[in-house]
Amino acid sequence: MEEVPHDCPGVSSAQAGRGASCQGCPNQGLCASGAAAAPDPAIEEIKEKMKTVKHKILVLSGKGGVGKSTFSAHLAHGLAEDENTQVALLDIDICGPSIPKIMGLEGEQVHQSGSGWSPVFLEDNLGVMSVGFLLSSPDDAVIWRGPKKNGMIKQFLRDVDWGEVDYLIVDTPPGTSDEHLSAVQYLAAAHIDGAVIITTPQEVSLQDVRKEINFCHKVKLPIIGVVENMSGFTCPKCQESQIFLPTTGGAEVMCRDLKVPLLGKVPLDPRIGKSCDKGESFFAEAPDSPATLAYRSIIQRIQESCSLRQPKGENLVGS
Amino acid sequence: MEAAAEPGNLAGVRHIILVLSGKGGVGKSTISTELALALRHAGKKGKAVHQCDSGWVPVFVDQEQSISLMSVGFLLEKPDEAVVWRGPKKNALIKQFVSDVAWGQLDYLVVDTPPGTSDEHMAVVDALRPYSPLGALVVTTPQAVSVGDVRRELTFCKKVGLRVIGVVENMSGFVCPHCEECTNIFSRGGGEELARHAGVPFLGSVPLDPELTRSLEEGRDFIQGFPESPAFPALSCIAQKILNEAPVGLS
Numbered sequence: 081m082e083e084v085p086h087d088c089p090g091v092s093s094a095q096a097g098r099g100a101s102c103q104g105c106p107n108q109g110l111c112a113s114g115a116a117a118a119p120d121p122a123i124e125e126i127k128e129k130m131k132t133v134k135h136k137i138l139v140l141s142g143k144g145g146v147g148k149s150t151f152s153a154h155l156a157h158g159l160a161e162d163e164n165t166q167v168a169l170l171d172i173d174i175c176g177p178s179i180p181k182i183m184g185l186e187g188e189q190v191h192q193s194g195s196g197w198s199p200v201f202l203e204d205n206l207g208v209m210s211v212g213f214l215l216s217s218p219d220d221a222v223i224w225r226g227p228k229k230n231g232m233i234k235q236f237l238r239d240v241d242w243g244e245v246d247y248l249i250v251d252t253p254p255g256t257s258d259e260h261l262s263a264v265q266y267l268a269a270a271h272i273d274g275a276v277i278i279t280t281p282q283e284v285s286l287q288d289v290r291k292e293i294n295f296c297h298k299v300k301l302p303i304i305g306v307v308e309n310m311s312g313f314t315c316p317k318c319q320e321s322q323i324f325l326p327t328t329g330g331a332e333v334m335c336r337d338l339k340v341p342l343l344g345k346v347p348l349d350p351r352i353g354k355s356c357d358k359g360e361s362f363f364a365e366a367p368d369s370p371a372t373l374a375y376r377s378i379i380q381r382i383q384e385s386c387s388l389r390q391p392k393g394e395n396l397v398g399s
Numbered sequence: 400m401e402a403a404a405e406p407g408n409l410a411g412v413r414h415i416i417l418v419l420s421g422k423g424g425v426g427k428s429t430i431s432t433e434l435a436l437a438l439r440h441a442g443k444k445g446k447a448v449h450q451c452d453s454g455w456v457p458v459f460v461d462q463e464q465s466i467s468l469m470s471v472g473f474l475l476e477k478p479d480e481a482v483v484w485r486g487p488k489k490n491a492l493i494k495q496f497v498s499d500v501a502w503g504q505l506d507y508l509v510v511d512t513p514p515g516t517s518d519e520h521m522a523v524v525d526a527l528r529p530y531s532p533l534g535a536l537v538v539t540t541p542q543a544v545s546v547g548d549v550r551r552e553l554t555f556c557k558k559v560g561l562r563v564i565g566v567v568e569n570m571s572g573f574v575c576p577h578c579e580e581c582t583n584i585f586s587r588g589g590g591e592e593l594a595r596h597a598g599v600p601f602l603g604s605v606p607l608d609p610e611l612t613r614s615l616e617e618g619r620d621f622i623q624g625f626p627e628s629p630a631f632p633a634l635s636c637i638a639q640k641i642l643n644e645a646p647v648g649l650s
Contacts, residue, residue: 088487089487142481143423143424144422144423144424144425144513144514145422145423145424145425145514145540146423146424149544174517175421175514175515175516175517175548175551176421176422176423176514176515176548176551177548178544178547178548181543181544181547182544218547218550218551219550219551219553219554220551220554221421221516221551221552221554221555221558222516222551223516223517223520223521223555223558223559224516224517225486225517225518225521226485226486226487226517226518227486229517253423253514253515254423254424254513254514255513256481256482256483257483257484257485257486257489258485258486258518260483261483261485282612282616283616284428284615284616287478287479290478290479291479291480291481291482292481293479294479294480294481295481295483298481298483299483313573313584315575315577315578315580315582316580316582317575317578317580318575318577318578318580322609323573323584323607323609323612324612325609325612325613325616327613327616327617328616348584350582350583350584350585353542353544353584353585353586354542354586356542356543356544357542357543357544357586
């Protein structure tokens with residue numbers, strides 16, 4: 081759909097096409113006829129496309145800056161270490177696409193072929209897609225409202241030729257808005273294994289993450305588990321210090337209260353940020369770091385969880 | 400919406416500052432809070448400083464009613480309730496926050512935003528345009544991944560005609576309180592370099608400080624409580640720069 085007016089009542093509202101703000105909107109006829117409220121045909125198309133994708137994992141957080149993209153990237157790296165596992169990483173953060181930088185793929189371009197858009201391949205078994213690859217300059221801003229962002233996400237899911245994939249990891253921006261609703265709705269007919277939710281230990285973070293957990297319940301998205309990131313910092317000199325204090329018990333207490341699994345805790349290691357900035361895998365940079373060991377254990381738990389999920393064809397995500 | 404001088408709108412507000420970032424989790428809300436507190440402490444005439452996110456009747460955070468606060472958080476029935484709204488609904492609420500709140504006479508309105516360059520940002524810039532905002536404080540952390548998003552935010556500001564007051568580099572180094580060793584957990588210097596590249600002022604670097612984190616968690620006034628903290632001089636300096644540009648008046 082094209083751009084909508086600022087006070088659009090919403091395409092599925094009873095006022096759709098009929099409200100005062102609808103006058104002059106290019107989609108007025110569509111909404112008034114009720115066609116816009118009908119299920120999007122793209123949902124079926126995406127279901128078909130996703131038949132070659134075995135497991136789909138959304139990486140979410142209510143809070144910004146907790147390490148979603150860092151985690152998504154390293155989940156992809158970790159899974160792809162087995163060259164027989166095909167991994168795809170999709171970045172649906174349209175305004176702040178970090179994945180190209182973190183994966184060391186800045187400046188790469190997306191190519192179109194007869195079968196759709198080709199992802200950018202870091203390895204033979206690791207393909208990546210992000211709006212970042214469609215921008216010509218690192219200073220370009222993507223100043224888009226919700227409907228246009230949704231359109232992009234639809235294209236990513238429908239038009240990218242992912243091929244045979246064992247794991248599709250979807251990295252999201254913070255929040256519970258357009259991007260998240262669209263990802264869940266467009267994948268409604270395909271089967272999402274679940275969400276991995278990232279938090280840091282402080283209450284300011286947990287407060288937003290509880291909302292994200294409620295969002296998952298609302299849209300019937302299963303929760304694979306929660307990862308507590310930046311969990312403790314060891315001063316390299318004196319071995320003391322905490323920075324992001326778990327003043328209300330951290331993720332552990334929250335998970336217990338909300339009855340969701342805690343997949344693990346990843347400590348702060350300054351080398352993680354540096355690896356991301358350089359576009360390299362932290363696992364290669366610091367294989368013995370407690371953070372690497374924590375990541376690996378979490379990845380294993382995610383793989384185990386995915387293998388226990390219902391087989392393809394069973395629709396666990398409500399539409 | 401027209402900028403008529405109706406009671407309850409922003410006609411009585413002297414200076415409006417937006418706090419933006421392309422990146423999440425860099426400390427926009429933290430900097431907004433600390434700026435509001437610092438401006439309040441510097442406001443020698445005891446003028447009102449209001450921090451805005453959204454609302455109708457501001458919630459006063461102190462006895463003297465020198466800082467009031469608005470947020471969609473006050474409208475939720477339960478604190479864990481998720482606000483699962485698409486763009487148009489968010490835009491409508493933001494417009495209401497700007498036009499339907501009884502702000503009264505304010506020296507400063509500090510507007511905290513979510514990360515990005517989307518609905519909320521366009522809505523708030525459009526709604527505030529008739530009131531000529533002082534400009535935007537753009538927050539980043541030092542790493543390249545953060546700077547990579549924030550440079551896009553600076554482009555946004557240029558495109559919508561929003562002046563950039565300056566860039567703040569947050570979480571810039573960590574000084575261990577036990578042994579004073581400085582570790583650059585999230586790198587160093589990226590914010591300053593970004594400001595230079597974009598030709599905008601660099602307002603300062605705020606180091607990581609667990610006391611700052613703790614006081615935010617507990618809702619305490621960091622500026623009053625921790626003048627010895629390494630973060631204090633940086634925050635005061637940033638507030639002073641704003642005050643130099645937009646002093647508290649005598650009205």
